[in-house]
Amino acid sequence: MENLGLLGDAIFFELSNPLILALTLFGVVVGFTFGATPGLTATMGVALFVPLTFPLPADYAISMMIALYCGSMAGGAIPAILLNIPGTPSAVVTTIDGYPMARNGLAVRAYGWALISSVMGGLVAWVALVTIAPALARLALRLGPAEYAAVALLGMTIIATIIPGKLSKGLLAAAIGVGLSVVGLDQITGQGRWTFDTLALMRGIDIMPALIGLLVIPELLKSIFEKQGHASAPKSLKGMLPPIREWLGQLVNTLRSAAIGVATGIVPALGGSVGSLIAYDQARRFDRNRKQYGKGAPGGVVASEAANNGVTGGALIPLLTLGIPGDTVTAMLLGGLMIHGLQPGPRLFETSGDIVWNIMASVMFANLFIIVVGLIGFRFFVRVLDVPRHLLTPALFVLAVVGTYSLANQWFDVVIMLGLGTFGFAAMMAGIPVYPMVIGVILGPLLESELRRALVISGGDWTTFLTRPVSATILALTLAALVLPPVIRAIARRRGGLVPQVPKEYQE
């Protein structure tokens, strides 16, 4: 109750402070733009604009930083839907259904779903942050390397099974992705692998150049060869928000996906893409229209966006309550807070309670502003479909090059990006999907290093994965995801086509 009073005070403080609201709005707009522009990333937006907040008083600066962070994650859905190019790594899953919807002429509605789910995901995370944050954060610390490795394996299994096409090709692509992630310094021994004694390769293949190369470049090359371009621009923006009845139908999916997102966000170093993958997989399992998934099901967009914005808010929980950042973006926020003399950690609530509640209020306002910025901003972003392809393709290409370079000011990243882009295009032509490759690059290092770490801790004893209950449960789920569908089908066939409890039209 006392906390509610403090939160109320903070909300009122911000409401009575037009400058804070203006800075929050500005942060959301900037973050949103970075997230929505392919090639520019959330990390970059935060890195560029956080230093600008340094001269501001702490309250103001923190509101703007939080808004930048929340806004950037919500913007990623726009290019994912319109161009099949995810604006952030966590929007990868959004493309799976968002882009087919746009091609079916439903770009505006697809974005409506994405927007409303993003905000809902953000708000669910906010509620978690305000109510049960410290307890949750402590609970998440009980997960160690064994569980991380198991989750990475689960994520890879899911991506290989949800991408339409042959499972074998999906697994091949995932393996290629893991192979790419091996380049660079070994996380455990610190020794170089495949570096050929060059500085450039010592750094390894970073996620962002690989992501931009594998997802943006093949898409651009494909658009050169295709007769029909991207989805045509919708004539009006009417019908963006889905009717309330339809939305109520997705409410369970939204809440479940947001909860999955928050849960993955709280675990340090898991990252957003795992959250949206698991949420997507769950949504597909429970949806009656599961055949539509991958061809333009609103449920897929809802799951991915609710989850990845849940991750955003979830990642703030360990940052604020334990002082542990989960990814590069929250690490930068940690730096930003420290420069303003705040030390995020277990004592932050005691030492600077008022500022913590201001942060909470900012998260709420940022999410509310996302609705406004999304509704208005989409009008401008959707115009990208009006741009003739002979202008759009080179412009996106330039953005990809500039964006990749500016990630770490490394020309070699551009070389990697272009090389992987060409490779990705060739793979696409051969019918090998590129998404599992990207997920392989993201989850490969997690799987490899956490597996080895778990084994170091257990002294080389592999049973650690089975004797730790959470790890064993996740592994059982992974096995079930691979084995159960064919087994159920086989049993059904033997019984003469009858599947217990599942009506026929819902079968795959």
Add this chain to the structure above:
Amino acid sequence: MIRHLNCIALAAAVALGPFAIGAASAQDFPTREVRWIIPWNPGGSNDIMARILQPILEEEGLPVVIENVPGGTGAIGMGQVATAAPDGYTVGQGTSSTMAIIAQGQAPLRDDQFTHIIRISIDPLILVVPGNSPHETLAEFIDHMRENPGEVTIATPGANNLNHIFAAMTARGAEVDYRHVPYPGGSRVVAELMGNQVEAGVLKPSETMEQIQAGDLRALGVFQEERLDVLPDVPTFADEGIDVFPYGPVVQMAYLDGPAGLDPEVRDTIASAFEAAMTSERFLAFAEENGFQVDPITGEELEAEIEAVSAAIAEVAGQVFEED
């Protein structure tokens, strides 16, 4: 009288000048902003330190732009420094971690590719255990290691660096084997300790002070000759009769490097601006809060120090990492 006023005006202009045009040296250095490469991620301890120094440096007449070039234990960013023009407009943050991989021949860089400008910080390292660990003192922890040879886990951020050396030295002190668990960064080690995934960790006070004060972590020992001002009750390893420097003194430090062949006058200009900024009240207060030490040595003294530490690391690494 009027001339007198002019003099005052001139003095004021000179005093305020650095804000606008930068201070003039014998060679008019700097005429533009200096690029300061931090070879670590934004938000890390080196980055935060740089961003605290940036405005103070500007007041001292040395405008700097901070550029994060992370990767390869700092070798990527320092590689850019090594190959930059030696005109003083590109400098970088060298650290003992990068020095360690160079000394072990794991990065295609050499120490003679750099001009060492000034030492920025010394970071003591400490042995920490979870707040609910049964081991209240260093002696108890060492006994625990002896009773469970080869089974006690000690985590470090990264491998083949000073943290790793001190983890190995702790085990050497206990005369047993141990399990070394490297993580990608200090914050992950803190998380794993708080979750009781590992039994101990080697970290900087700046990474752990918050958690130590909240009782989530407990500091058992300090890997240096003297106790720390921020943790006066925590003994050094020597207090407990354990020699963690059997191969000579090694210390975790950060220092400013330029490319080899930097003009001595330019070097001195940069060094004096940094020295002034680092000894400012603002920076000293920041250092005290975060438990690192400021000891701005320059010139031959710095060269000698880096050479000594580098040689010690190479020596220790040869002995220690072979066994791992």
